[in-house]
Amino acid sequence: MSTDVIVxxxxHAGCEAALAxxxxxxxxxxxxxxxxxxxxxxxxxxxGGTAKGHLVRELDALGGEMARAADLAGTHVVTLNASKGAAVRATRVTCDREAYAHAMQQTLAAQPRLTVLEGEVVDLLVRDGAVVGVTLGEGRELSGRAVVxxxxxxxxxxxxxxxxxxxxxxxxxxAATGLSGALRRLGFELGRFKTGTPARLLRDSIDWSRCEPQPGDPSPRPFSLRTPREGFPSRPRLACAVTHTNEQTHRILRDNLQSSALYQGAIVGRGxxxxxxxxxxxxxxxDRARHTVFLEPEGANSPLVYPAGxxxxxxADVQLAFLRTIVGLERVEVARFGYAVEYDYAPPTQLLPTLETRRVRGLFFAGxxxxxxxxxxxxxxxxxxGINAGLGLRGEPALVLGRHEAHGAVxxxxxxxxxxxxxxxxMTSRSEHRLVLREGNAEFRLRAHGGRVGLVTPLEAERSAARAAAIAAELARLDARHHLVALRRPGVTWASLVANDPDRPELDADLVDELETEARYAGYVKQANAAWTRRLDEHDRWQIPAGFAWAEVPGLSTEAREKLSRLAPTTVGQARRVPGVTPAALSLVLVHLRRTVPSMFHVER
Ligand SMILES: Cc1cc2nc3c(=O)[nH]c(=O)nc-3n(C[C@H](O)[C@H](O)[C@H](O)COP(=O)(O)OP(=O)(O)OC[C@H]3O[C@@H](n4cnc5c(N)ncnc54)[C@H](O)[C@@H]3O)c2cc1C
Structure with missing residues (x-):
């Protein structure tokens, strides 16, 4: 059997790649x-969630599927950071777990040119440095011109x-046991990571009256541009709630650390x-007296609740004991206990920016x-x-987005x-352009790319371009009338500003929201861009003194502090490139260096 692409x-990665x-x-x-x-x-x-909601809207603007499936399966929608700036506001949708998988499975089944096969791929077939197919567990071979x-x-x-x-x-x-060896034989390096999941609780054994209710947004906006506003949300809302761990919970955990797989040394991968x-x-x-626990129902027909956190x-016996110390969970019954999983990953520096491997042509890694x-x-x-595998086979230029275009590109x-x-x-803080990479403008940043590769119809791309043009035209009109300064003042809305203006255009609520944000952010964005470009070449010239005490930089996250102390970069440029040092962390480092080592900034050009 032979095909163009094998996924x-x-x-979640494979469904998007195959559909694309x-x-x-x-x-x-x-x-x-x-x-x-x-x-x-x-x-x-x-x-969704912080930065993840941004990724979903970006994926949707490019013509991906996840946003639409989440809209179909959503039972509770909340906008995180609603009281903060538009750049960090993010959508999070709790889904009916079965409905989500079902929605995606139906989309795959209905997709022409896509076949789903059940089996384990145990080997990759490579000829003259290019992938030519795969071998399945039972020895069957399948030829393909690209493999994801x-x-x-x-x-x-x-x-x-x-x-x-x-x-x-x-x-x-x-587990998949054959493919790691195949990848190693081809010369790929593999490492070991781990992740874990909590117990699943029986909904009726929770005393919901003792937990804080978590209301969803009263009139949420769909994740996908393709989900009709009318009739959304289509699924009945399910109540979520919050509770907390306490000293007693923590004591049980501390007393039993020796029996955790994590602390016995049985797990070597990082989590x-x-x-x-x-x-x-x-x-x-x-030193934390409590940790938050979000109780999320797994679906209308599911008896299960997922305790996030x-x-x-x-x-199992220790899990049950600590769960029952938590308010609202005193009589909780567990359907499935939590566990950790350790697995092989492939360090992604082995990839080109298209996600094609450097070592084998036509072979892509994702997820x-x-x-x-x-x-x-x-x-x-x-x-x-998927897009780049497809573009490669069609003989078209790859799609590599710039960091200023998408969180996904970052x-x-x-x-x-x-x-x-x-x-x-x-995380949004990983982007130096986060003021412009908002959920609300993903459509304007990326739909044209989706159109170019053929995942967004010309009509959809034109519609988004027209909406972007409507915002630009209205901003220009307000500027010509010297109204922009007024719109930037706190409490002034576009509606109040143009209430008696006979020339005001018809704009829907999403466009008004985006227009107000554009007006308010314009000055900051300009300043931030100019400063960032100037700084990049200075960073490599600023030498950090040997023995600098990274632990003393105030406000730094534990991650950034640990990594900077361990790697001890010798220039600000090197510090910026340490994985986990976000633009926000770099600003804290610079503030501290300026205060404690001002001389390092006086360098000849
Ligand atoms: C126990 C657990 C806890 C997790 N906890 C978290 C968490 O707290 N937070 C978080 O963000 N993420 C968590 N995750 C990770 C989350 O599930 C993944 O990030 C996400 O599912 C990754 O998507 P993916 O498409 O890369 O892989 P997956 O969703 O894992 O899908 C991989 C697919 O590959 C198939 N497959 C694998 N090998 C082969 C083969 N050789 N041949 C054929 N098919 C194969 C599998 O059948 C599966 O369909 C957790 C995962 C697990 C298992």
Missing amino acids: IGLG CARMGLQTVGITLRADRVAVMSCNPAI VTTGTFLSAVMHVGERQELGGRLGDA PRYCPSLEDKVTRFA LSTSLP QLNGTSGYEEAAFQGLLA LLDELVTRGVDEPFRM
């Missing part, structure tokens, strides 16, 4: 361990609960810093395999890998240029 794995290739006109085969487990959310039943590998947490995966270990990439799923296990939290933040690999963490990070990579650039030393989570 290995149909998780098929929609770009290529015969595509997606191979996955279990066809009934396509697009499964392995951990929390939610899409999106194997997630499954390569040589081991699950840990307390002292018990078993092979498996996710509860209920086997995600921004999604730590509860064992990690009580150890690393020993309680990921653990402690033995958690590249050392990232999270559905949204995986999906964005899957989409871009994600890819960080991966392929700086690499990862722990599971990589996207």
